[in-house]
Amino acid sequence: MGQTVSVPSLFQLGYYWEAKIFLTSVKLDLYTPLANGPKTAMALAENIEADPDALERLMDALVSIGLLKKDETGYTNIPELAEFLVKTSRFYMGELMLLQDAEWDHWGKLEQIVKTGKPIVTGNIFKSRPEIGATVLSVLNRMAQRVAPGLAEKIDLSKFKSFLDVGGGAGTFSMAFCKRYPHLKAMLFDLPQTLQVTEVNLKKAGMENQVLLKGGDFNLDPLPGTFDVVFLSDILHYQTEEENAALFLKLYQATQPGGMIIVKDMFINADPGSPGWNAVFSIHMMVYSEKGRCFREDAIRRWLTQAGFGDIQEIERNTVLSARRPELQ
Ligand SMILES: C[S@@+](CC[C@H](N)C(=O)[O-])C[C@H]1O[C@@H](n2cnc3c(N)ncnc32)[C@H](O)[C@@H]1O
Structure with a gap:
C-alpha cells in the first residue's frame, strides 16, 4: 500500500522550489561561514563571489523555510541543523545533497526516459x-x-x-x-x-x-x-x-x-x-x-x-x- 495523499500535500508535491533553494544553499556552502557567528548577505556575497542582492533574496527564502535565522546583525545558523550543514562538523551530511543537486539536469529528463525507456547516462x-x-x-x-x-x-x-x-x-x-x-x-x-x-x-x-x-x-x-x-x-x-x-x-x-x-x-x-x-x-x-x-x-x-x-x-x-x-x- 502506498501512502495517502491529502489535497494540500498534492499541491505541495508539485513544488520543487524549496528543494532546489535548499540544494543550492548547500552547493554554495552558505552554512559553514556562519559557524562562527552572524554575517550579512553583503559580507557572505564577497566570501563566495555571489551577487549580493540575489544572495540576500535566496537567504531570505531560507529564513522563510526555516533553515536560517535573520536579525539586525545578519543571518545565523539554526543550532539544531548546523551540525549537519556546517562542513567542518563530524555529522556534516551535505554530500548527500550535493549528490542530489548533481543529478538535477538528469531528473529534468524523467519524462523522456519514461517515454523512450532508454537511459540518459551510459x-x-x-x-x-x-x-x-x-x-x-x-x-x-x-x-x-x-x-x-x-x-x-x-x-x-x-x-x-x-x-x-x-x-x-x-x-x-x-x-x-x-x-x-x-x-x-x-x-x-x-x-x-x-x-x-x-x-x-x-x-x-x-x-x-x-x-x-x-x-x-x-x-x-x-x-x-x-x-x-x-x-x-x-x-x-x-x-x-x-x-x-x-x-x-x-x-x-x-x-x-x-x-x-x-x-x-x-x-x-x-x-x-x-x-x-x-x-x-x-x-x-x-x-x-x-x-x-x-x-x-x-x-x-x-x-x-x-x-x-x-x-x-x-x-x-x-x-x-x-x-x-x-x-x-
Ligand atoms: C553503491 S557502492 C557500495 C559500496 C559498499 N558495498 C557499501 O555498501 O557501502 C557500489 C560499489 O561497487 C563498486 N563497483 C561498481 N561496479 C563494480 C564492478 N563492476 N566491479 C567491482 N566493483 C564495482 C563501486 O566502486 C562501489 O564501491
Whole structure:
C-alpha cells in the first residue's frame, strides 16, 4: 500500500522550489561561514563571489523555510541543523545533497526516459564519473557508519576466519565486521579507482593489515579465491537482472562449502507500494545510472537458489538476507 495523499500535500508535491533553494544553499556552502557567528548577505556575497542582492533574496527564502535565522546583525545558523550543514562538523551530511543537486539536469529528463525507456547516462558511474562515485562513497560511508556495527552484532561470524567484501567501497562494512570479530581476515574487492578511497580510510582506521585490497571488475574478472563469508552490499541495484544472476554464480564459487553469503540491498515487496522509499529510490536509479533499479526480494532469493545457496534467512526486513553454501557431502 502506498501512502495517502491529502489535497494540500498534492499541491505541495508539485513544488520543487524549496528543494532546489535548499540544494543550492548547500552547493554554495552558505552554512559553514556562519559557524562562527552572524554575517550579512553583503559580507557572505564577497566570501563566495555571489551577487549580493540575489544572495540576500535566496537567504531570505531560507529564513522563510526555516533553515536560517535573520536579525539586525545578519543571518545565523539554526543550532539544531548546523551540525549537519556546517562542513567542518563530524555529522556534516551535505554530500548527500550535493549528490542530489548533481543529478538535477538528469531528473529534468524523467519524462523522456519514461517515454523512450532508454537511459540518459551510459557506463558504470564509478568508472565514468569518478567525482560522483567518490561522493556516493562518502555518503554511503557516513550512512554505513551508523548501521554497520549493528549488522555485525546481529550476524554470528565467530566460527568463520575469512571474509570477502565484493564491491566493498569505502570499507565501512569490512571494518565493522573485523572490529566485531577481530580474528577475521577480510579482503575487499573493488574497482582500482575506488580502492584509492578505501586505502585512505583503512589507513586512517589503522586496519590496513586486517582488510586487504584487491582491484578488479566483478562482472569481468574472477573473484580472488574462496572465503568463509562473502558480503555484497548495495551492488545489485546498479546492475541488470542478467548481470546479477551471473554474479551470484561467481559468488557461490567464492564461498567455501559450509560458508555464508550476506546480501544487503533495497528490496521491493510483491506489493509495489512498499516499502515506499525503495520504489521511489528505484526511479532515482533509473535517472542517474544506465541500468540500475531496485529488485523484488523474490528475485534475490531466486538468484541465490539458482546459484546453489540454501538456508536463506531474513536478517533485516527489505534490506539484508543471508544464505549458506551447503557442506560437501
Ligand atoms: C553503491 S557502492 C557500495 C559500496 C559498499 N558495498 C557499501 O555498501 O557501502 C557500489 C560499489 O561497487 C563498486 N563497483 C561498481 N561496479 C563494480 C564492478 N563492476 N566491479 C567491482 N566493483 C564495482 C563501486 O566502486 C562501489 O564501491
